[in-house]
Amino acid sequence: MVRARTKPASKSPAAPRFAPGDKVRVADRPALGHCRTPWYLRGKRGEVASIHGVFRDPERLAYHQPGLPAQVLYKVRFRQRDIWGRYDGPQSDQLEADIFEYWLEPLK
Amino acid sequence: MGAFQARGQPMPQPKRKNMLRKGADGRSTHDVGGLEFGPIDRHEHDLALWEKRTDAMLRLLVGPEKRAFTVDGMRRVIEDYGQQQYDRTTYYEKWIRAVRNLVVEQGVLTRAEVEARMDEVRARWEKAGRKTSKEKIPW
Numbered sequence: 001m002v003r004a005r006t007k008p009a010s011k012s013p014a015a016p017r018f019a020p021g022d023k024v025r026v027a028d029r030p031a032l033g034h035c036r037t038p039w040y041l042r043g044k045r046g047e048v049a050s051i052h053g054v055f056r057d058p059e060r061l062a063y064h065q066p067g068l069p070a071q072v073l074y075k076v077r078f079r080q081r082d083i084w085g086r087y088d089g090p091q092s093d094q095l096e097a098d099i100f101e102y103w104l105e106p107l108k
Numbered sequence: 109m110g111a112f113q114a115r116g117q118p119m120p121q122p123k124r125k126n127m128l129r130k131g132a133d134g135r136s137t138h139d140v141g142g143l144e145f146g147p148i149d150r151h152e153h154d155l156a157l158w159e160k161r162t163d164a165m166l167r168l169l170v171g172p173e174k175r176a177f178t179v180d181g182m183r184r185v186i187e188d189y190g191q192q193q194y195d196r197t198t199y200y201e202k203w204i205r206a207v208r209n210l211v212v213e214q215g216v217l218t219r220a221e222v223e224a225r226m227d228e229v230r231a232r233w234e235k236a237g238r239k240t241s242k243e244k245i246p247w
Contacts (some may be wrong), residue, residue, distance in 0.1 A: 020150040028132050031136070033184065033188075034180060034183060034184035034187060035136070038139055038141050039134065039135040039136075039139045039141065040141045040142040040144075058180040059182035060185075061178045061181065062178070062181050062183065062184035063181070063184065064177065064178075064181060064213075064214070067180075084142065085143075
């Protein structure tokens with residue numbers, strides 16, 4: 001039986017590539033297998049709201065691997081009007097989602 | 109899935125449906141955020157005994173003593189379900205199937221052991237005059 005631990009981060013946490021306030025874009029690529037980045041956010045622009053910490057990678061944990069290297073997980077904030085083709089709610093509405101670093105690209 | 113039915117507790121009514129994933133290009137079966145799926149049923153409902161047992165079983169299997177698999181693995185199995193099966197099964201039906209598949213995937217039990225046990229339980233129930241289902245849950 002392959003054993004994988006669920007939570008604890010690695011011994012040497014990776015240094016976060018992004019800081020709160022950084023503008024980012026979610027990678028627009030298809031995912032094979034288990035993936036925590038929802039389809040509707042692929043390719044969308046947002047801003048890093050905060051850093052959750054370093055976690056074992058669910059895309060590997062899902063296949064009984066140890067989930068290493070551990071990955072930095074961010075809370076990313078999006079404007080609803082940037083996500084949907086047409087958004088009828090208040091233009092100031094926002095959405096926050098947890099996105100792993102390897103799904104984020106820097107934006108000027 | 110009558111074999112899972114707990115005495116005196118009716119199965120929750122699954123929404124047997126097969127929703128078209130319009131504009132779903134490139135999505136996984138479960139990844140439907142933003143697609144038109146009609147109104148959300150917000151009614152509270154009680155859990156059947158088998159559903160509570162399923163929950164308990166999962167917690168024991170992923171817990172620190174067993175670590176048989178992870179919640180991530182469970183999600184992967186559920187997400188890999190074909191669309192028709194995904195849409196016609198309820199929340200805990202997806203769970204119990206995933207638990208069954210993962211204990212086999214991880215060598216805790218063999219598929220033959222699981223199927224023999226299911227046949228045994230089904231036969232016992234039929235002998236006792238209780239309702240069972242002939243339906244085989246796809247692996």
